[in-house]
Amino acid sequence: GESVGLHLPTLSVQEGDNSIINCAYSNSASDYFIWYKQESGKGPQFIIDIRSNMDKRQGQRVTVLLNKTVKHLSLQIAATQPGDSAVYFCAENNFGNEKLTFGTGTRLTIIP
Amino acid sequence: GAVVSQHPSRVICKSGTSVKIECRSLDFQATTMFWYRQFPKQSLMLMATSNEGSKATYEQGVEKDKFLINHASLTLSTLTVTSAHPEDSSFYICSARDLERQGAADTQYFGPGTRLTVL
Numbered sequence: 001g002e003s004v005g006l007h008l009p010t011l012s013v014q015e016g017d018n019s020i021i022n023c024a025y026s027n028s029a030s031d032y033f034i035w036y037k038q039e040s041g042k043g044p045q046f047i048i049d050i051r052s053n054m055d056k057r058q059g060q061r062v063t064v065l066l067n068k069t070v071k072h073l074s075l076q077i078a079a080t081q082p083g084d085s086a087v088y089f090c091a092e093n094n095f096g097n098e099k100l101t102f103g104t105g106t107r108l109t110i111i112p
Numbered sequence: 113g114a115v116v117s118q119h120p121s122r123v124i125c126k127s128g129t130s131v132k133i134e135c136r137s138l139d140f141q142a143t144t145m146f147w148y149r150q151f152p153k154q155s156l157m158l159m160a161t162s163n164e165g166s167k168a169t170y171e172q173g174v175e176k177d178k179f180l181i182n183h184a185s186l187t188l189s190t191l192t193v194t195s196a197h198p199e200d201s202s203f204y205i206c207s208a209r210d211l212e213r214q215g216a217a218d219t220q221y222f223g224p225g226t227r228l229t230v231l
Contacts, residue, residue: 034219043116043205043222044156089155098144098209100220102155 012109013080021075021106023090028071030092034100035064035075039086047075047088077108085110115139116208118223125196126231133191133226135206141186142208146220147179150203162189196230203227 013019025033031052036044050057050064050073057064063076077084090103115138125131135145143164148156160170160181168181180192189208193200207220 036222041203041225041227043118043207043225045222046219049219098146098161099158100146102157104155 009104010107010109012111014111015082016079019077019080019084019108021077021088021108023073023075023103025071025073025090025092025103027092027094027101029094032093033064033066033073034091035062036089036091036102037084037086038089038105044089080108080110082110082112084108114210114221116206116221116223118204118206118226120226121224122227122229124229124231127197128195130192130194131196131228133193133204133206133228135189135191135208135223137187137208137210137221140208140210140212140221142189142210143186144209145183145189146207147181147189147191148205148207150205150225152203156205159191193228196228198230201228201230 034049035047037047038044048057048059048062048064050066052068055066061078064073066073073090075088085108087105087107089105091100093100117136117138119134123131145162147159149159150156158171159174159179160168162168162181162183164183164186170176178194180194183189203225205222205225207222209220
């Protein structure tokens with residue numbers, strides 16, 4: 001079936017460095033992608049989203065890149081802080097389809 | 113804005129009992145709410161889509177008679193785990209779509225989750 005997956009299950013980054021979290025998706029019909037941050041014991045928190053008519057979108061310290069050719073998206077976090085330690089999920093859907101499909105998640109650990 | 117709450121945040125129950133989890137949208141109306149289950153170190157798996165005033169739509173493999181969903185108002189959906197067993201122990205998370213954002217970016221707002229432990 002269609003799925004969204006992540007390349008790396010864990011990632012450790014030195015505090016202050018930049019981090020890149022990757023995600024591959026297989027549904028070529030997907031046109032909307034979201035990154036979520038989930039801290040231990042909490043629900044997912046929206047970080048940033050991007051539509052398929054864009055290839056880059058920036059937020060505060062975060063940038064999402066979308067490569068539709070290879071069905072890949074990434075989340076870049078600049079100048080990482082200890083509070084960035086969490087599990088990050090990508091999710092996708094088709095506009096008009098209510099359901100979100102989540103990737104497997106990447107645990108990001110910021111090393112002080 | 114766009115706050116979703118869940119109650120209780122944590123519940124421990126005996127095997128065979130039923131547990132009700134509430135999901136509320138606090139500052140917006142939601143015609144659609146979603147229920148997810150998350151096992152340790154795994155991703156969120158959609159269980160069902162809850163629509164206000166109608167029956168829920170369950171994902172394949174989810175027993176509708178075991179996981180009863182009621183969406184009685186535009187701000188409240190409940191999930192009842194009936195005759196709970198240890199394998200039902202999990203983290204249950206709800207999300208809600210803002211009615212006024214229908215047709216716009218399909219952003220779901222997530223609740224904080226409910227940790228269910230069945231002894």
